[in-house]
Amino acid sequence: MxxxxxxxxxxxxxxxxxxxxxxxxxxxxxxxxxxxxxxxxRYAAEYAVENCAEGVLVTATISKGQVVAIDEASVRDMPGVIAVISDERMVARPAQGGAGESPVRNVRQVEYWGQPIALVVAETFEQARNASKQLRIEYRSDDDAAIDQHSRDVPIETHGEPTIQGNLDKAISQAAYAVEVTYTTECHNSAPMEPHASIAQWDGTTLTVHSSLQMLKYNVKELADAVGLDPEDVRLLSPYVGGGFGSKLGISPEGVAASIAAMELGRAVRVVLLRQQVFQCVMRRSETTQRLRLAADSDGRLVGFGHEALVSNLPGETFAEPVTQASDFLYPGENRTLRIDLARLNLVTAGSVRAPGEAVGMQALEGAMDELAMKIGIDPVELRLRNIPERHPAKDIPYSSRKLAECLKAGAERFGWHGARRSPCHTREGEWWIGTGMATAARVHNLxxxxxxxxxxxxxxxxxxxxxxxxxxxxxxxxxxxxxxxxxxxxxxxxxxxxxxxxxxxxxxxxxxxxxxxxxxxxxxxxxxxxxxxxxxxxxxxxxxxxxxxxxxxxxxxxxxxxxxxxxxxxxxxxxxGEISDKFSAAMYGAFFTEVAVNAYTGEARVRRFTGAFGFGRVLNAKTATSQCMGGMVWGIGSALTEEEIFDKRYGHVVNPDLAEYHVPVNLDVPHLDVVLVDERDPAASPLQAKGVGELGICGAAGAIGNAIHDACGVRLRSFPFTPDKIMAELGDP
Amino acid sequence: MKPFEYNRANDLDHAARLTSDGARPIAGGTNLLDLMKLEIETPDALVDINRVPLGGIEPDGDELRIGALVTNSACAADERIRRDYPVLARAILAGATFQLRNKATTAGNLCQRTRCYYFYNTEMPCNKREPGSGCSAIGGFNRIHAVLGASDACIATYPGDMAVALCALNATVEIATAEGHTRSVPVRAFHRLPDDAPERDNVLEPGEVITAVVLPAPPGGKHVYRKVRDRSSYAFALVSIAAVVRMDGGAIASAALAFGGLAHKPWHDERVDALLVGEVPSDALFDKAADLLLDGAQGHGTNDFKIPMARRTLKAVLREVTGDAE
Amino acid sequence: MALIINGREYAFEGDPRTTLLDFLRRDCDLTGTKKGCDHGQCGACTVLVNGQRINSCLTLAVMHDGESVTTIEGLGTIDDLHPLQAAFVKHDGYQCGYCTPGQICSAKAMLEEAANNWPSFVSENLSGETRLTPDEIRERMSGNLCRCGAYSNIVDAIVEVMEREQ
Missing domain, CATH: 3.30.365.10 (Aldehyde oxidase/xanthine dehydrogenase, molybdopterin binding domain)
Incomplete structure (x- = not known):
């Protein structure tokens, strides 16, 4: 070979x-x-390029309508201003991962608040930012913007082919134990520390762009398509990328705008998204409403499994948060219903954010599984162990190497898990209720x-x-x-x-x-x-x-x-x-165990211990793999407790488009993280016997934290994130 | 940022002259520059007062005078403040980060502006930013907004921590007027309620410069600063409470409480202090204090939770501050 | 006017709007200091001015005439790493690397603040000696966001340097 x-x-x-x-x-x-x-x-914006002009994007301040006029005269005489660019080639949205073609252009047709409309180019950054704020734009605003997923007149379509096997309703009604619950998650932002940035240079034949991107082979095609060049004439350079988490999978508006400006002006142009713009015009993870229905027999074995989700995206986008991705293969249940509905909303593009699907799907599923374990009265670890199917429950194909049971056992042992006879509110330290929780981790293996x-x-x-x-x-x-x-x-x-x-x-x-x-x-x-x-x-x-x-x-x-x-x-x-993915169900697995403290007065929840045991095939480097797992667990803390990108229900803009009010976890939110790497070789995964590890650590992590909150103080919340106000509202007298 | 003229003042007279001509004083700049970048603040001129001799923490009889330019870090690290006014040190340390506190000054911190989401979005109506344009927080997402003392014109909150402790301590703000005089305003009266002029956060008049904050003689007693927030650090308060309480023979001998996150100003209600004094601590008493504090409190939707949160946090603080546990 | 950056004098005569951060990155080509948010909300731009850590995005270059600035480039080089830099590599206290210079500058200042007995929000006592427990380090490093989630390793790296120095 x-x-x-x-x-x-x-x-x-x-x-x-x-x-x-x-x-x-x-x-x-x-x-x-x-x-x-x-x-x-050196990251994308940091190359010392001679005679480089600075561009700042101007973004829409309505949620739906048309740009009637851009009053270039309003800024043309401002000091240092070189040009206002509102070219028809500019892109109104970022490209979805792997698109390989230009995303939606036509920036004058506004479809969400924050959509790029124009680029102001000036000699210095301060001049460009100032002019971008002063540029007058005239709109004709439509009054039918769809902003609230739950409002009645929002168009909703079923995404893809639902999985429907057996009769779930009947299974639920006849089950020894059943759980029927609805969980919700709010929008998330990937918020990489490096904002999206590009420096574009054009020599008359070749467009060279230093840009912060994740998948260059697609990005070249996307950018070439957008600006009307042959892909051979586009070169992208991204040797260092300051975090991506999905938001840099496709080209984003700043790179296209910088390229067009460089081609028109005949000089290098740098465009860096303002931090607010990273929230307003790149990519959000969709909010989700998830209906979970679990039916178990008297031994706690699943006979019915339902996971149905409502997510959202802009009109025309094909991406729908694949909430049920792990539900497809993780647990048994011959009576199955899996389904994704997609609401069309005029909110910033929804796309891939670290572990699309499992990141929010698993935390809800694992919350429901905990509820089922409580109902049956068995150790939640034991419930998982009893529900490891022999073959893929819908496709009837074998699994490739799967270390779920090993992870559950190794994690429980490392953590010191005591799962028998769990009942909440068992430990109080001063003002704090202390509890523990666990969850399964699962993430589909992709090649x-x-x-x-x-x-x-x-x-x-x-x-x-x-x-x-x-x-x-x-x-x-x-x-x-x-x-x-x-x-x-x-x-x-x-x-x-x-x-x-x-x-x-x-x-x-x-x-x-x-x-x-x-x-x-x-x-x-x-x-x-x-x-x-x-x-x-x-x-x-x-x-x-x-x-x-x-x-x-x-x-x-x-x-x-x-x-x-x-x-x-x-x-x-x-x-x-190749065809391997049709022959085996391959995924990465793991288990989370955590100890959480909940303030009996204020509802503040703090993670005090966090163990994750993971099996993802061959470990290629134990240090970097461990770091990847840790990173996912930190995201789990954010998803459980603090992160929500909030949209104003009247105007459709992001209410909290910055790092002061969009709360990514800080150092003090994160305890020492304990990661166990479970030895594995998966020959069906790759010739390396390795799978991926960049996302596994988040998939279910927030569920474990929610379960620990319940164990601590008896409050079962189903609307992530579990901020102090929500927990407090359910707490009894302190 | 709009272009501005930059001048540096080396003494107070020079600073006063420039501010009288309309220049905005800049010291740490951590809030002002944030707002200038967003063009929420658009001064034509800045006067850099960092080299005006307004630093230093000096005793003045029983009192302690904190110069306007003393950084938050220096203030919280000062031995006398840590020993005699721990509620102030705690409050300062609860705010922002070491980096920001190394720049942020005593006067600047008093003058920091609201974090209202709609104040920060220059496309939204906001009476504080643009008088007469309306308040888009009312009817909008107002999780961090006021439940006490708000008006139809504005439901923003004062976001700081330090001033809440200063309120509990009943400190005084020393101000140099445009005419070259000095006037003193109790911190409790320094910040305003929004009424129909929310553009004015405090009682400073044009051309006035804060020169110092004066702490009264050490109050003794037990000091607590409690801050409830979404993440464990680097977040603004949902509710915060500064409490200075002295016990005598099982009863409350003196009490001074101030509240952050609830209003357009650090909230002080002397009725609450008075209710507690002379009483033996009990949950019933604490409930009464909360009733009094929150009498007239009004939520605006997403911030309704602040009313029960203030009540519960007050109970926690009063239990702590009146308890035997040291 | 001029600033002393990493021991070298850099003249400043630009637009007074220029932040110290942009001056470092654009005019001095000292791009180790990162712009993550430009509003004092992430800490990626942390540098030391006259020995104290600050957010260089929230201060103007023109306000620092004659002052001494230390950036990540002034701490160590690839061939001669500062102990903190070496510890971050050893403990994998970073992933994408974008917040890293700010974390390291911040950690350096933090060790000095603790040596000067500065308290923090999580200090049990406001009097007495400061002992940098893991929670003390976490609180004192909370002004530096790391979206990759390397916090646990960052704390380990700092603890190692601290223990070696003691």
């Missing part, structure tokens, strides 16, 4: 474990770490086509190149480790270069598929290089042992540089997902 693979069946060869270097999985420091901690890593180039140089060092990005996930680290393991090199002798669209197209960072997909491409390229080395040594590839820069065949050891004899070997690995 060489350079390319379409994954149609499991790869049981488990090659990485047979390698000799011993670096795969090791908790090595990130090679990009020193650049990041010294401030020398994407990916290429990567690996070059083995005559001196025995190597380089990996792909347009893949590292958005903090550790891509630089793990791709280097895969190549080092496969080629028998010190990790420091492998240079990884990413985030340049002129490199072979990787998977992009999204859906937790980056490492398993692009990593597989690196693996395949290395396999091909090994085959060529073997040919030089007159042996089969499998006979070759590579370690510390030496090749050993049948007891004979040769320095790689002597094998190469001044040549370099270069291979491009090409990985395709």
């Amino acid at each position: 060489t350079g390319s693979l379409e994954m149609d069946r499991p790869d049981d060869r488990n090659r990485l474990d047979a390698m000799a270097q011993g670096v795969i999985g090791k908790p090595l420091d990130r090679p990009d770490g020193p650049a990041k901690v010294t401030g020398s890593a 994407n086509e990916a290429e990567a180039r690996v070059t083995l140089y005559p001196d025995g060092t190597a380089a990996v190149a792909s347009d893949m990005t590292d958005i903090g996930t550790g891509t630089y680290t793990v791709l280097g480790q895969i190549a080092a393991e496969m080629l028998g090199l010190d990790r420091n002798d492998v240079l990884v270069r990413l985030g340049d669209s002129s490199f072979p197209p990787g998977a992009g960072s999204g859906g937790s598929w980056g490492a398993p997909s692009t990593g597989s491409a690196v693996f395949l390229a290395c396999e091909a290089i090994r085959t060529r080395l073997a040919a030089r040594l007159g042996c089969q590839e499998e006979e070759l042992t590579l370690q510390d820069g030496f090749a050993t065949v049948r007891g004979q050891t040769t320095a790689l540089s002597d094998v190469l004899k001044g040549d370099q070997i270069e291979e491009v690995g090409h990985f395709k997902a």
Whole structure:
């Protein structure tokens, strides 16, 4: 087997474990770490480009209607103002992940409050921002903007094909134990620390853009399509990305506007979204209303399972928050109803935010599961253990490797879980009720086509190149480790270069598929290089042992540089997902255990302990994988307790479009996080036996916190986030 | 930010001259620059008063005089304030972050403006920002808004913590007038209720500059600052309470309570203090205090919860401050 | 007028609207200091001015004539990391890296504040010596948001440096 693979069946060869270097999985420091901690890593807006003009977007102040006129004269004479751009090529929305084509343009047709309308370009940022505030825009406002998901005249459509098996109503009515509840979640914002930013340069034939993006191979096409260029004439550079969490999957309005301005003005233009604009015009996670119906027999085994959700998006968007994604495969129940309804609202585009689907679906499901466990009177861990299906409950296909039971047990042991005979309000410390809760973690495994180039140089060092990005996930680290393991090199002798669209197209960072997909491409390229080395040594590839820069065949050891004899070997690995995903239900699993304190007077909830045990196939780097899990758990704390992007029900604007009032967790909100990595190899997941880990840590985490709140003080809330006012309202006399 | 003329004053006279001509004093700038970037504040001229000698914390007889330019950090770290006025140190430390408190000054903090979402959105009607335009918080999302002392024109809250403690301590604001005189205003009377002029947060007149805050003689007793907020740090108060209570032989000898997050000003109700004095602490007494405090409280929808939250938080604070536990 | 940044003099003669943050990033090409929100709500722009940590987005460059500014570039270099920088790498106290320079500048100032016995909101006593418990570190670092969620590792990194210094 060489350079390319379409994954149609499991790869049981488990090659990485047979390698000799011993670096795969090791908790090595990130090679990009020193650049990041010294401030020398340059992010998109930070390139010193000569004669760079500054642009600031002007956004709509109505929710629906038309821009009748843009009064350029109102700013033209302001100091430093160069141009007002409201080109028909400008985009009114960000691109959805993987779109590969321009998002909706026509910025003069306003469909949500905050929609980009124009770009003001000036010599300095202060001049541009000031002029952007002064630019007069005349609107004709429509009076039929749809803003409230629950208002009666909002158009609602069923998204995709619902799953309907058996008779859930009947199962519920005849069940020994049944839970029928509705949970809600509010809109979330990805809020990466680096706002979306682009510097565009145009030399008359090629458009070069430093931009903060997650998936360059799609982004090139999106940008080229938007501005009317051939994709070959567009180059994107994103070697460092200051967080994405889905909001940088597709091109966003600032990059297109900067590009158009650069092409029109013949000089470089930088556009950085104001923090408020990150809330107003990039991407929100949809609010959700989730009806959960669980029917269990007398042993606590699920016989009926219903998960139906109402979500929202702008007219014309095909994305609907896939709330039931894990419900599809996680638990049994022959009587099943899964369904997503989509309301069309005039609110900023809804799209992927870290773990779309499971992030909000799992926290509601796991709340309902806790309610069921209480009803049955069994340990909630035991309820989960009794409900691990043998085959996919709807598709009747096998699971790939699945460590759910192991995670439940390992997490419970590490945490010191006592699940028997739970009843709330058992522990009080001063003003605080103390309780514990748990939840399952599950996130579907995704793969994407990916290429990567690996070059083995005559001196025995190597380089990996792909347009893949590292958005903090550790891509630089793990791709280097895969190549080092496969080629028998010190990790420091492998240079990884990413985030340049002129490199072979990787998977992009999204859906937790980056490492398993692009990593597989690196693996395949290395396999091909090994085959060529073997040919030089007159042996089969499998006979070759590579370690510390030496090749050993049948007891004979040769320095790689002597094998190469001044040549370099270069291979491009090409990985395709193939049919494997139709043959196996593959997912990452885990379990959360947490201890929460609730103030008996004020309803403030604080997470005091938080353990997560996770199984996601082979761990490529124990340090960065642990960090990914921790990050997800922090998001879980935000989702449980503090985060909600609020829209004014009358005007449709974001009420809290900043980091003062949109409350992402701060350091004090987060206790020491305890992460257990459960050893696993999943041959159906990828040739690396690895799955993804960037999102798993959030999927269910907030459910565990909600369950702990219930255990602490007896308050069962179903409308996330559980802010003090909501908890307090249900508390008894302190 | 709109362009402005920048001048630096090196003494109070110079600062007063420039402010009389319409320049806005800037010290820490942590609130003013935030608002200027959004063009909620659009001064034509700034006078940088950081080098005016208004720093230092100095005793004046039994009193303690905190210079206008003393940073929040320096104030909270001062040994005398930590020892004799712990409620003030606690309140300051409950607000913002170390970074912000290193810049934010005593006078600037008193003058910080509301965090009302609609005040911050220049596209929305707001009587505080644009008198006569209306109040879009009424009927809107008003979770952080006032339940006491609001008007039809404005339901914004004063967002700070420090001033709540200063109210409990009954401190005095020392002001240099445009004419070169000095006048003193109790902190309890410094901030205004919105009435029909919510554009005025406080009683400062044009051209006036705060020069100091004066703390009365140490009140003794037990000091508590309780802040209820959405996240455990770096968030504005939903409800906060500063309490200074001295017990004598099982009864409350003196009590001074002030409340944040409830009104357009740090809320002080002397009837509540008076009710407590001379009484033996009991839940019934605390309920009566809450009844009195919240008599006339009115929610506006999303902030209705503040009424029971104030009641419950008051009970927690009074139990703590009158209890034996040290 | 001029500012002394990392020991070097930088003349400032621009628009008075220029924040210290934009002056550092645009005029001095010291892009290690990050702009995350531009409104004092995230801490990514934290630098030390005259030894104290501040949000450089909420102050004007023109207000700092003659003052001494230390940015992340002034703490250490790739070949000669400051102990905090090295500890952040070792403990993976970052992911995307964008909040990291602010976190490290903040941590440096925090250790000095604690050495000067400055209390915090979570200090049990306002008198006596400041002991940096994990909760004290968390509260004192709460002015630096990390959306990637590296807080637990950030605390570990700081604890290691603190313990080594003691």
